[in-house]
Amino acid sequence: MLLVYSFLMLISGITDLWIFFRVSQIAASKKNILILGGVLFLLPILCGGVVELATFLEILFFIFYFRKSKEKNWAIGAILIVGVVDSIIDILSSILMELLHIEDIIYLNLLVQISIILLAVFIIEIFYKYLHSYLMKENHNVFIGLLIYLYVSTTLTMIFYGQTQKNASLSMFFTIFVLIQIVFAMATYVELINIQKHLLKKSQQDNLIKEQKQLQDYAQYLEESEDELRAFRHDYRNMFNSLKISAQEGNTKEVIQKLDEYTKANLNAKAFEKYRDVNHIKIKSLKSIIIAKLTEMYREHISYNFECSSEITKLPKNINEIDLVRIVGISCDNAIEESKVLIEQNQEAHIEIMAYSNERGEFEYEIQNKRGDSEISIKQIRQNGYSTKKSHSGLGLANINSIKNKYENMTISYEVPEGYFDFYLVIEPEEESEE
Template sequence: MLLVYVLLMLASGITDLWIFFRISQVAASKKNILSLGAVVLLLPILCVGVIELATFLEILFFIFYFRKSKEKDVAIGSILIVGVVDSIVDILASILAELLFIEDAIYLNLLVQIIVLIFTVFIIEIFHKYFYSDLISENHKVFIGLLFYLYVSTTLTIIFYRQTRKVTSLSIFFTIFVLIQVVFAVATYGELINIQKHLLKKSQQDKLIKEQKQLQEYTRYLEESEDELRAFRHDYRNMFNSLKISAQEGDTKELIQKLDEYTKTNLNAKAFEKYRDVNHIKIKSLKSIIIAKLTEMYGSKIPYNFECRDDITKIPNNINELDLVRIIGISCDNAIEESKALLKQNKKAHIEIMISSNEDGEFEYEIQNKRRDSEISLKQIQQRGYSTKKSHSGMGLANINSIKNKYENMTISYEVPKGYFDFYLVIEPEELINS
């Protein structure tokens, strides 16, 4: 009898360990296998007849073991799944044993337990990726809370069975009630995910609409600029003849006055410069982010200058466009935030942006902005979690560095000359790095 119990506990412990590593994707290192395996295999043997206590202590140990690990949440969620699975296995085995009248048949009971374990392994093998996906999603804390609820519910159910030691109307009712609660909890979680997906989709649609409006504004700007140029070309001869007479007569004062009046009435210099050089960017994602940020600067009345003299038709092959867009977006946001802070203090703000690409395929991007008078630690502003509300807008530089670390041919530098912050990025063609 004892041998059968030990064999069953070993099989259950090995299954628990396999389920944990399968779902959590925690490294099955020698240290992890020995440490966790010893607990999973020994606790059920030490807690003879009180399997629920063994499972509870097992969960506590796993939480303690991974308390300082970056995989803490995934590990906690995975061991809770193990706890839920153990309870469900016990419930199913107990019900089958009662219904088949094999409670006193030791070996048949063992066979039932093994069949249920094999079925459990089969189910976990099918769904382990979905469990892991939920444990690393934005809703992982909600999912872990749901698992905790399921663990408590199923554990209470199996304790009730062990107390009655037979299938009664009350135990069946209690089991059905728990199952309804489980289905309700899972359905609620599923509905929460669907609502979030809907909100995310709506957010993405709003973003696309905003980008479309910005592109429409850019198109309207080009059309208006073309009209202005056409009108200027149409009457510049008359203007030139008038100015020519003033110049010949030596009346320079009148000449300057006429030029000034013509500029004010016919050319809105600021609007004319709004999207200057953007037409040289041929990559849609880059063009879109630049238009968006220039529009924000213009709308916030931040003086800026954008320069792109080369046609940007491609970036080095190994660079993900979205990574480059994120870097440009973060650096522009930092400059805009700092400029807004300067304007609030009634101080001058200015942003300079430059993008270029040479014949070898080297890509350069630089943004420089005026900053408030404060001491800046370049090391500090690149640290994750650094708050910049009281100093320069360095928020996001840690994210930029994490992107940069993905690419050997990407170089980023920061400089803080007096009164300015300078961000400079260079991407060399991959073939030049490998040569």
């Protein structure tokens, strides 16, 4: 009897270890095999054969062992799957032996349990790639949560079944109950993923609508600017002739007055300067983020100036456009937030933005904004969590630094002249390798 029990524990431990490494795809190094295998073999013995307690302690150990590993989520998910499989194997074995009335026949008992273990191995071998992919996806937390639910429900079912008077009716009930739990967990996961996809799709649609509105504003600005330029050209000759007569008569005051009035009425309108120089940016993603942030500044009544004197048609080849867009977006958001604070305090706010690119492909971007009276340390602003604003995560500039670290040809500098904060970015063109 002891020999059979020991053999079954050996088979069970090997199976658990195989399932863990198969699903998690973590390297089965000698160290991992010795430590994790030792835990899987020793804990059932130390727990006096109480399978539920041994499995629970195994899960806790695996979580602790991989707590600092990059593969932590894979390890947690895989060991939970091991726990669920163990619980289902125990339940099905107990129910099947009860229905077949072979509990007291040792070798038939062993045969049933080994058969169910082999069936579990076969199923895992078919589906392990899918299980691992679920642990790698962005919604892995949802999957792990459902595994926890499935582990707890099957374990409690096993404990409750062991405490009740076993008979055929109860066996059928628990068999159906376990199957319902599995189906419920799978259906819940699928539904949660569908809901998440729907919300993501809605979010993407909202962003698309927002971008479309910003592009419509930009298109309207171009049309209005064209109309204003056409009207200016139309009125120019009449105005010039009128001023010419006044000048010939020596009425210089009238000339100056009319020029001043015309300038204020036609050349200083804020809307006329709303997207000045944006047409020089030919990179769509960069142009879109600039338009979005200028639109936000305009709507928030923040004084700003955008300058892009040269056409920007390309970026250095190794630069990911998304990374550059993130940097521009974060730097603009910081400037806008600080400007809002100044406006709330009835102080003057202003933002200066410059973008430039030369024939060599060098790209420059600078944004300078007025700031409050608080002192800022260049060393501090590079640290995670630092912020001069209350209730703010302060991760923006730290995120910029993490992006910058990906590129050797990207340089970022910060300056804090009195009353201002200055952010300056330079991306050098990649040096072409000599053949």
